[in-house]
Every structure is written in C-alpha cells, then in structure tokens.
Amino acid sequence: MGRNKDTVVAGSVQARSQSGADTPLMIQYQSIKEQHLDEVLFFRLGDFYEMFDDDAIEVSRLLNLTLTHRGAKPMCGIPFHAVKIYIARLLRCGKRIAICEQVGEVTGKGLTERKVIEVITPGTAIESSYLEGGSNNFLSCLVVGKVKSAFAFIDVTTADFFATSFKTSDLAKNFSKELGRSRPKELLLPESLRTNKIVQNILENDEKIAVSYYPDWNFDQKVSYKHLINQFKTANLKSFSLEETSPEVAPAGFLLDYLQKTTITTTPHVSGIKIYHDDQFVMLDESSRRNLEITANLRDGSDKFSLLECLSHTQTAMGKRMLRNWLFYPLRNLSEIESRQNHVESFVKNRELLDFVHEKFSSILDIERLAGRVAMERAHAKDLQALRASLEIWLEVSETLKNNFHDIDDLDLTLARQIAGLINDSILEDPATSLTEGRIIKEGWSEKLDEYRNLHDNVNKILAEYAEEEKEKTGIANLRIRSNSLSGYYIEISRGKASQVPPYFVLRRALTNADRYTTPRLQELEKQINEADSRIIETERDLFIEIRSKISEFVPYLLQTAHHIAYTDVTSALAYAAVLHNWVRPLVDESADFIVKDGRHPVVELHLPGGEFVPNDIEISSDQDGTIPSFGLITGPNMAGKSTYLRQNALIALMAQIGSFVPASFARVGIVDRIFCRVGASDNLARGESTFLVEMTETAYILREATKKSLVIMDEVGRGTSTEDGLSIAWAVSEYLLNTVKCKTLFATHYHELTRMKHSALKLLCMAVSEGNGSVVFLRKITAGAAENSYGIHVATLAGIPESVINRASEILAGLQKAAENEGGVIIETSTVSSEPEKNSKMSATMPGLFSDEELILDEILSCDPDDMTPRQALDFVSRWKSALSGR
Numbered sequence: 001m002g003r004n005k006d007t008v009v010a011g012s013v014q015a016r017s018q019s020g021a022d023t024p025l026m027i028q029y030q031s032i033k034e035q036h037l038d039e040v041l042f043f044r045l046g047d048f049y050e051m052f053d054d055d056a057i058e059v060s061r062l063l064n065l066t067l068t069h070r071g072a073k074p075m076c077g078i079p080f081h082a083v084k085i086y087i088a089r090l091l092r093c094g095k096r097i098a099i100c101e102q103v104g105e106v107t108g109k110g111l112t113e114r115k116v117i118e119v120i121t122p123g124t125a126i127e128s129s130y131l132e133g134g135s136n137n138f139l140s141c142l143v144v145g146k147v148k149s150a151f152a153f154i155d156v157t158t159a160d161f162f163a164t165s166f167k168t169s170d171l172a173k174n175f176s177k178e179l180g181r182s183r184p185k186e187l188l189l190p191e192s193l194r195t196n197k198i199v200q201n202i203l204e205n206d207e208k209i210a211v212s213y214y215p216d217w218n219f220d221q222k223v224s225y226k227h228l229i230n231q232f233k234t235a236n237l238k239s240f241s242l243e244e245t246s247p248e249v250a251p252a253g254f255l256l257d258y259l260q261k262t263t264i265t266t267t268p269h270v271s272g273i274k275i276y277h278d279d280q281f282v283m284l285d286e287s288s289r290r291n292l293e294i295t296a297n298l299r300d301g302s303d304k305f306s307l308l309e310c311l312s313h314t315q316t317a318m319g320k321r322m323l324r325n326w327l328f329y330p331l332r333n334l335s336e337i338e339s340r341q342n343h344v345e346s347f348v349k350n351r352e353l354l355d356f357v358h359e360k361f362s363s364i365l366d367i368e369r370l371a372g373r374v375a376m377e378r379a380h381a382k383d384l385q386a387l388r389a390s391l392e393i394w395l396e397v398s399e400t401l402k403n404n405f406h407d408i409d410d411l412d413l414t415l416a417r418q419i420a421g422l423i424n425d426s427i428l429e430d431p432a433t434s435l436t437e438g439r440i441i442k443e444g445w446s447e448k449l450d451e452y453r454n455l456h457d458n459v460n461k462i463l464a465e466y467a468e469e470e471k472e473k474t475g476i477a478n479l480r481i482r483s484n485s486l487s488g489y490y491i492e493i494s495r496g497k498a499s500q501v502p503p504y505f506v507l508r509r510a511l512t513n514a515d516r517y518t519t520p521r522l523q524e525l526e527k528q529i530n531e532a533d534s535r536i537i538e539t540e541r542d543l544f545i546e547i548r549s550k551i552s553e554f555v556p557y558l559l560q561t562a563h564h565i566a567y568t569d570v571t572s573a574l575a576y577a578a579v580l581h582n583w584v585r586p587l588v589d590e591s592a593d594f595i596v597k598d599g600r601h602p603v604v605e606l607h608l609p610g611g612e613f614v615p616n617d618i619e620i621s622s623d624q625d626g627t628i629p630s631f632g633l634i635t636g637p638n639m640a641g642k643s644t645y646l647r648q649n650a651l652i653a654l655m656a657q658i659g660s661f662v663p664a665s666f667a668r669v670g671i672v673d674r675i676f677c678r679v680g681a682s683d684n685l686a687r688g689e690s691t692f693l694v695e696m697t698e699t700a701y702i703l704r705e706a707t708k709k710s711l712v713i714m715d716e717v718g719r720g721t722s723t724e725d726g727l728s729i730a731w732a733v734s735e736y737l738l739n740t741v742k743c744k745t746l747f748a749t750h751y752h753e754l755t756r757m758k759h760s761a762l763k764l765l766c767m768a769v770s771e772g773n774g775s776v777v778f779l780r781k782i783t784a785g786a787a788e789n790s791y792g793i794h795v796a797t798l799a800g801i802p803e804s805v806i807n808r809a810s811e812i813l814a815g816l817q818k819a820a821e822n823e824g825g826v827i828i829e830t831s832t833v834s835s836e837p838e839k840n841s842k843m844s845a846t847m848p849g850l851f852s853d854e855e856l857i858l859d860e861i862l863s864c865d866p867d868d869m870t871p872r873q874a875l876d877f878v879s880r881w882k883s884a885l886s887g888r
C-alpha cells in the first residue's frame with residue numbers, strides 16, 4: 001500500500017496542478033534528481049522505487065516495464081524487494097543508479113524526507129549479485145597527455161589494480177587494445193576528451209561501457225600521488241616503479257578517489273598497483289585479438305567457438321578470471337613460461353593428482369572476492385563459513401600438492417588453518433545472513449553470550465512454571481501462555497471458562513472462542529525475555545564484527561592464497577585440456593624458429609567429428625641464415641583451408657607463450673614479441689569506414705610495429721580494392737616484410753601472381769586439392785609449391801554454368817596468362833576466387849537476447865514473498881505481469 005501513501009499526501013495539491021510537476025513531492029524529486037543527472041534515480045515511494053521523465057522512458061524500454069504517468073510525467077516503478085534484479089540488469093546495460101530512500105519517519109502526514117543513500121555504478125558494484133563470477137569487474141580511467149598517455153583499471157572486489165602508459169601518438173591502437181583486454185565495465189574520462197576524435201571513435205564501438213566525464217583538474221598529478229600513497233600506506237611509490245611524474249599516477253589516483261566517493265566504502269585490501277609495459281607481454285592489438293577469436297568469436301561475441309572455450313576447464317571463479325588474463329597477456333619471459341609449463345606437465349604426468357585437484361576445486365568458492373568482502377566490512381556470517389569451507393579444501397589439496405610442487409613447500413598453511421579454525425569455533429554452521437536476527441555465534445565461544453542465552457532459556461522455563469502456577473490457582477486446565485509479534489505474551493483462556501478468571505487478570509483482547517489476558521507477573525517476565533533477546537542479538541553482532549575484523553587482518557594472506565588456488569586451477573585446467581585433446585608440451589626457446597609438426601586448429605578440430613581434422617606442419621624462421629624461410633606464401637582455392645592453417649599457427653604460438661600445451665605432435669616456438677593477424681575484406685561497414693581504408697591503416701600499423709621477432713599473419717590482404725591495386729599493394733607489402741622487417745610471416749592470398757615473387761627467404765606453399773572426374777576435393781594438406789590457377793573455372797563447372805561459357809572462360813584465361821608472360825609483367829587476375837564469406841556451418845547465428853519477458857517475470861515471482869504482501873500488491877503484480885506479456 002505504501003505506493004499510495006505519498007499520492008494521498010500530495011493528492012490535494014496535485015488536484016490543483018494539472019501537470020503534477022509542482023507538487024511538493026515532485027519538487028523534492030526534482031531537487032534530488034538535479035544532483036544526479038548522470039544516474040537513473042530510483043525514487044522510493046512506499047513499497048516501490050519510481051522513476052520519472054527520461055529515466056522512466058529509458059528504463060521501461062531497457063527492462064520491459066510498463067510506462068505509466070503521474071500527471072503529465074512519464075513514470076515507471078519496480079517493487080522494492082525485487083530491486084536487486086533490476087539493478088543488476090541496468091548495470092549490465094551500462095547504467096549508473098542512485099538509490100533514494102525515505103529517511104525520515106513515514107507519518108502519513110506531510111512530506112517524508114528522502115536522501116540518496118547509495119550510488120551503484122557498473123565499475124564499482126560490490127554485491128555478488130551484480131557481478132559475473134568468471135570475469136573481473138574493472139573500473140577504468142584514461143588520461144591523455146601531450147607526449148604520454150596512461151590507462152589504469154581496478155577491480156575493487158578482488159583488489160586487482162593495474163596501470164600502463166604509452167605514447168600519445170599511438171593512442172588509437174593502445175587505447176583500443178587496453179580496452180579490449182581489460183574489458184572494463186566503466187570508464188572515467190577528463191572532460192576534455194569529450195571532443196577527442198580518437199577516443200570517441202573507439203568508444204562508439206563499445207555501447208555497453210558506462211562512460212562519465214569529470215573536470216580536468218580532477219586528474220591532478222600531485223593530488224593523485226597523495227591518494228595512492230595514502231591508500232598503499234607507503235612513503236613513496238618507488239616499489240611500484242612510480243614517480244610523482246609518472247603518467248600512470250593521474251588515472252590511478254583518480255580511480256581511488258572516485259571509488260571512495262561513490263561507494264563510501266574503504267578499500268584497505270587494495271594495497272598495491274601493478275605497472276606493466278608492452279614489452280612484458282606478447283603484443284596483440286585489438287583487431288588481431290578479435291580475428292584470432294581468442295576469448296570471443298567474431299559472430300556473436302560469446303566465448304563459444306573461441307580458444308577460451310577449448311581451455312575452459314577451470315573449476316573456480318578465481319581460476320576462470322586468471323585464465324582470461326593469461327590469454328590477454330601472453331608472456332615473453334622464458335623462465336615464466338617454463339615455470340607454467342612445468343606445472344601443467346606435472347599434472348599431465350600425474351592423472352590421479354589432476355583428477356583429485358579437478359574434483360576438489362569444484363567446491364572451492366571465490367576466496368578472492370570473499371576476502372574483498374571481509375576487507376570492505378560487507379561479509380556476513382555465511383560468507384565466513386564459505387571462506388572456511390574453501391580454505392579447508394585448499395588445505396587438503398595443498399597437502400597433496402606439496403609432494404609434487406616444490407614451490408608450495410614454503411606456503412604458510414598454518415595461517416589458513418588458523419583462520420578456518422577461528423571461524424569453525426565461533427560461527428554457527430548455518431548462520432543467519434543478517435546481523436539483526438541473532439543465530440550467528442556458536443555456543444561456548446563467549447561466556448557472556450552463553451549467559452544471556454541461559455537467561456533467555458531460563459525465563460522460558462520460569463514462564464512455563466508460571467503457567468502451571470496459574471493453572472493450579474484458577475483451576476483452568478487449558479490455560480495457555482502464548483505470544484505473537486504484535487501483542488507479545490498473553491494468557492489465553494477459552495470462553496467457556498470466563499467465569500473462573502480471577503480479577504487480577506487484565507483482559508487484552510476478546511476473540512470469538514477465547515479471551516486473552518495479561519497479568520503484572522507476565523508483563524514482568526515478558527520484559528525480561530525481551531531484554532535477553534535484544535542482548536543476545538547485540539552481543540552476537542558485536543562478536544561477529546570482532547571476528548570479522550580479526551580475519552580482515554589476514555586479507556593480504558587470503559588474497560595470496562586465492563592467487564595460489566587460481567594458479568593451480570589454471571595449470572590443472574590446461575593439463576586437463578592437453579590430456580583431453582592430445583596436446584604436447586612445446587619447446588619454447590629464444591630462437592627465431594617456429595616449427596610445428598602435425599599442428600591443428602584447436603577450435604576447428606574440437607567442432608569437427610573426431611579424426612577429421614587434417615594436421616599440417618610448418619617451418620619458418622626469422623633467422624636469416626638461409627636454411628629456413630621466414631615467409632610462407634600460401635595459395636589455394638577458396639575453402640581449401642588457408643585461413644584455418646594461418647590461424648592455427650598463430651594460436652599455437654600464443655598458446656605456447658601462455659604456458660599451455662599445443663595441438664601438435666611436436667612444436668618448437670622461439671619466443672615472439674608481437675602477433676599480428678590481419679584478415680582482408682573483413683567488413684567493417686558498420687563503422688562507416690571504408691573497408692579498404694581500414695585494411696590499409698592496419699597494414700601500415702603492422703609495417704611500422706612488427707619487428708624481427710614478430711609473427712605476422714596476413715589473410716587475403718589487398719582484397720578491398722581493384723585487382724591491380726590490390727595485387728600491387730600485396731606485392732609491395734610482402735617485399736617490405738621480407739626485406740625490411742624480416743619477421744616470420746604467413747601470407748595467404750588469392751593473388752596467384754604473387755607466387756612469381758623471388759626471394760631466398762620466401763617459401764611457396766599451397767593447400768593440396770585433388771581433381772578427378774571434373775570434381776575438386778579439398779585435401780586440407782599444406783604442400784610446397786604454388787596452387788593451380790584454374791579452380792575458379794572448375795568451381796564454375798561444378799555449379800552448372802553452361803559448357804560453352806566454361807570453354808570460353810578457359811580460352812580467355814589462357815590468353816590473359818600468355819599476354820602477361822609475354823610482357824613479363826603482372827597478370828591481371830581472373831575471377832578465380834569468389835569473395836564469398838567464410839562459412840562455419842556449425843555456428844549458430846542466433847544472438848543471445850537481453851531478457852525475455854518470461855525471464856523477467858519468473859525472476860520477479862521467485863524473488864517476491866507472498867507472505868509479506870497485501871492483496872492489493874498481489875493484484876498489482878499480476879496486472880503488471882499480464883501487461884508485460886500481452887504487450888509483446
């Protein structure tokens with residue numbers, strides 16, 4: 001009914017105002033809304049949160065709610081008890097939400113006081129119902145300087161805090177790369193970047209991220225430096241390799257400031273920042289990352305048909321997040337790679353251990369985020385029990401691991417034991433989640449609490465004795481002492497015995513068949529019981545907070561433990577994948593070679609029936625001693641398997657450098673510093689840029705950025721323009737890569753003429769095709785040499801083009817080839833290859849929708865409490881569901 005309370009209050013005023021805009025309530029709303037223009041304002045009205053004006057229009061559209069009106073104002077509302085579901089959805093749409101509550105007493109007279117008590121934003125959300133377990137929830141900030149720019153991002157739930165800097169002249173590539181791999185939910189920018197074309201261009205393609213702007217003076221180097229020092233409790237930031245003038249300081253400091261002001265929570269667990277630079281990791285620009293479909297496929301952006309999908313055998317949320325990070329940041333340091341490989345190998349060699357860890361870890365909960373909740377004073381008693389149970393599993397597992405891994409030896413397991421012990425001794429096994437109901441602390445933990453509980457039990461005993469006493473005195477055998485939350489304790493006597501009721505019984509309530517009485521003695525006892533009750537609750541809460549703050553001293557240790565668990569989880573997951581898919585440990589070294597025997601594409605193989613994938617070798621090297629070529633030029637008709645071959649090799653290099661085993665029978669991978677993967681004719685028309693311009697911009701970037709240690713994958717580059725243009729560009733680019741960059745390159749092309757290029761480091765490769773009876777069979781086998789040039793005509797035959805046309809086409813082709821040979825120049829390409837897009841028949845094209853009405857309604861039904869609802873509210877619900885379903 002609460003929804004109507006203010007309506008009634010404001011009703012008389014509203015009657016006078018046609019628009020409803022200047023009622024006291026709406027004036028109050030307006031003044032609060034003005035403070036929160038960037039947020040959707042959830043305005044509490046009784047049992048509902050209402051939204052008005054543009055907020056209402058937008059939210060009703062996003063969440064599929066019915067839009068109503070209050071006066072002339074658009075309005076929509078959600079029931080307060082289901083609010084979390086709606087908040088979670090809005091956060092996923094990149095919205096910021098301000099929760100405005102009734103803070104004064106609700107008297108029913110006059111206007112109730114209201115205040116915004118919390119602002120929830122996508123990047124600062126802490127509640128687990130707003131978070132995805134398997135990925136980080138990053139809040140990020142970009143600051144662009146004249147020479148250097150910096151990007152910082154933080155996940156307050158796990159205390160992961162990173163920053164990096166780069167030359168402002170490379171802003172476009174670096175900003176999109178950093179955004180692409182950190183995938184922040186929210187981005188904070190200085191006001192001046194509103195008009196920065198590069199930044200805005202990149203953000204245009206990212207609808208889901210919540211972007212907000214702040215005056216430039218907020219990003220002050222000095223102030224930010226102070227924020228960081230205060231947070232980390234250090235005299236300076238040298239241990240994080242930061243000076244006061246480091247570009248990373250401004251965005252990092254602003255993030256802390258923003259977090260504090262928005263969440264109004266202290267974050268003591270954020271005790272450091274990791275500064276990283278591109279030379280630590282394999283550099284993968286955003287379009288290469290996407291083209292290789294590492295964590296998301298190109299079609300619907302989900303992780304189906306991605307490399308991540310093949311590797312996803314982690315069991316814990318922490319492990320899942322770490323695996324993602326490994327994929328985003330492949331290593332360049334040999335010993336780090338080897339150390340990961342060693343762990344994976346130990347699991348591969350010890351299947352029993354692998355199965356044991358795999359099984360045990362499935363019950364480990366998110367210790368990292370639980371620790372964060374402890375640090376932020378948000379953990380409740382059930383959280384602590386979850387922490388205890390998970391620590392105990394980890395203790396059990398690490399006992400076994402100690403025998404297999406030397407680096408676990410010095411792990412301080414006694415601390416884990418202590419923490420688990422503390423929780424075990426003090427907290428009930430199945431405690432209440434609220435701090436105001438009791439049912440938290442175990443018996444025997446606190447003498448004081450046990451005393452109060454005794455008193456409580458005792459009073460109950462006394463109460464029972466008192467009932468007996470009155471029975472005897474009055475002779476009423478069915479006299480009962482009862483209680484309910486409304487009227488407290490009372491003596492109930494059936495109507496028939498009314499004449500036997502003594503005069504000191506005071507009538508409180510007459511029912512149809514019975515009367516309820518109280519006595520001075522009963523009132524006295526009731527007071528004692530209530531006192532004992534509230535003392536118990538208070539004491540339990542105090543004890544709990546004490547226990548929690550004791551545990552919070554161990555948060556750094558818990559985070560470190562979480563890291564160990566994640567590491568074990570990821571290495572065992574990689575081992576699991578290796579065993580499952582028959583992968584081998586690659587030999588990673590500092591050489592310039594890339595040699596693979598029987599390599600496979602991990603994702604394509606996974607989705608083909610067993611044994612159908614045809615393995616292929618590769619041998620390239622940027623060592624220019626002439627024994628191994630650096631440049632493989634791959635020709636072959638459409639659908640022959642060129643793209644698959646190219647990508648599988650890039651993926652093998654990448655997998656090797658995250659420490660994984662690889663799909664091959666043998667692999668030797670000299671560490672690469674960058675991987676570039678370009679796919680020509682990839683349509684980017686949605687961006688409004690010409691495909692060819694994009695292609696050329698990206699090609700220019702490769703030519704500038706690739707080094708001798710890079711691996712470059714070029715798939716049909718030069719397709720987006722006329723044949724002569726395209727061929728000349730492809731030719732010149734190849735020459736540049738061969739002569740100037742000298743990197744390892746795999747270049748697939750339909751420009752057959754490119755095979756006339758001569759260079760000692762060039763090797764011609766083609767996808768084998770067998771012909772017979774006028775049909776073409778793709779063997780998917782890479783072989784030395786150049787492909788035949790006439791498959792287009794073969795394909796045309798297959799397609800049923802009339803014979804006369806085919807014959808004529810063959811004539812023209814022969815003529816053209818001859819002419820070109822005579823001129824010694826470039827042949828004009830005939831239509832050997834159609835530009836039909838690649839197909840993956842197994843890929844479902846359906847996009848996961850937002851939320852269906854059924855889902856929304858189901859959620860609402862599940863979260864509502866019928867016992868706590870008035871009939872009117874129930875009707876409101878039903879009618880809303882009905883209109884949601886019929887409005888489709």
Ligand code: ADP
Pocket residue numbers: 604612613614615616636637638639640641642643644645780838839840
């Ligand atoms: P191209 O780039 O030459 O047009 P693709 O690499 O796109 O060809 O391959 C076309 C299809 O052929 C793929 O979708 C895949 O199903 C299949 N394919 C490719 N390589 C192999 C292989 N080595 N073994 C089995 N099937 C393959």
Ligand code: MG
Pocket residue numbers: 639642643644715838
């Ligand atoms: Mg292709």
